Amino acid sequence: MKRTIIITGAAGNMGLAVVKKFASGNYNVLAVVSPGKAADSPSMSGEVVVEADLTDETQAESIVETCIEKFGRIDAAILLVGGFAAGGLAKANGKAIKKMIALNFETAYYVARPVFERMKNSGTGGRIVLVGARPALSAKDGKALIAYALSKSMLFKLAELLNEEGAPHQIVTSVIVPSTIDTPQNREAMPDSDFSKWVSTEEIASAISFLCSAENGALREPVIKMYGRS
Numbered sequence: 477m478k479r480t481i482i483i484t485g486a487a488g489n490m491g492l493a494v495v496k497k498f499a500s501g502n503y504n505v506l507a508v509v510s511p512g513k514a515a516d517s518p519s520m521s522g523e524v525v526v527e528a529d530l531t532d533e534t535q536a537e538s539i540v541e542t543c544i545e546k547f548g549r550i551d552a553a554i555l556l557v558g559g560f561a562a563g564g565l566a567k568a569n570g571k572a573i574k575k576m577i578a579l580n581f582e583t584a585y586y587v588a589r590p591v592f593e594r595m596k597n598s599g600t601g602g603r604i605v606l607v608g609a610r611p612a613l614s615a616k617d618g619k620a621l622i623a624y625a626l627s628k629s630m631l632f633k634l635a636e637l638l639n640e641e642g643a644p645h646q647i648v649t650s651v652i653v654p655s656t657i658d659t660p661q662n663r664e665a666m667p668d669s670d671f672s673k674w675v676s677t678e679e680i681a682s683a684i685s686f687l688c689s690a691e692n693g694a695l696r697e698p699v700i701k702m703y704g705r706s
């Protein structure tokens with residue numbers, strides 16, 4: 477039987493690589509893009525593309541419903557939406573903090589919550605993948621990125637809580653922690669960097685595929701640091 481997966485941030489750098497990886501495997505893919513972006517999304521091998529602003533809880537819940545209506549089940553959710561903001565304490569006022577929490581935490585939480593409930597009620601378990609960031613784990617890296625680091629740190633705590641609740645139900649929540657990803661935007665922003673030290677979106681997609689494979693039933697509380705050579 478085909479497994480079913482929700483991928484958010486599907487039109488982003490990591491999203492495109494992850495969609496490609498899963499759409500070429502034995503998966504039904506529900507690819508979630510931001511409002512107005514479905515028409516631009518490159519169609520691969522038959523994934524269903526839906527639009528939603530995932531900072532809106534109602535829209536997030538409705539994509540989970542759509543997945544159930546179309547495919548009848550959810551085996552995995554890969555929650556890739558997120559964004560970056562530079563700035564230490566002086567810049568991290570309430571507005572900046574709320575903006576980062578909405579983009580990095582709410583967009584994941586509003587999908588993870590109904591997905592988790594579905595998985596729990598299905599009795600067949602499931603996999604949830606969140607994307608953290610190195611500055612959330614290292615104060616040395618995070619002190620110049622306060623709003624970003626704080627918002628990403630909430631995802632590690634969310635994974636811990638979901639793993640505690642999910643263990644008896646075979647629901648495993650993983651956190652992928654990339655350092656700088658080799659993207660066109662990062663190359664443009666840091667042209668003097670050694671790009672070979674960065675991690676590629678394909679490497680991240682492979683790690684996510686491993687985390688979601690049905691064979692890896694023994695995994696518990698995975699936090700996968702993908703720092704490349706940086």
Ligand SMILES: NC(=O)c1ccc[n+]([C@@H]2O[C@H](COP(=O)([O-])OP(=O)(O)OC[C@H]3O[C@@H](n4cnc5c(N)ncnc54)[C@H](OP(=O)(O)O)[C@@H]3O)[C@@H](O)[C@H]2O)c1
Pocket residue numbers: 484485486487488489490491508509510511513528529530531556557558559560579583607608609610653654655656657658659662
């Ligand atoms: N890039 C890096 O070096 C790096 C490093 C560490 C961690 N990460 C994390 O890795 C993940 C993926 O990064 P990436 O480089 O692939 O990012 P990306 O290219 O910016 O992709 C993010 C996607 O999320 C979509 N999105 C933004 N706000 C949304 C919303 N409210 N509702 C629905 N969709 C929304 C964006 O759509 P629009 O473009 O239409 O807004 C975009 O397609 C993020 O969580 C990021 O924080 C990235």
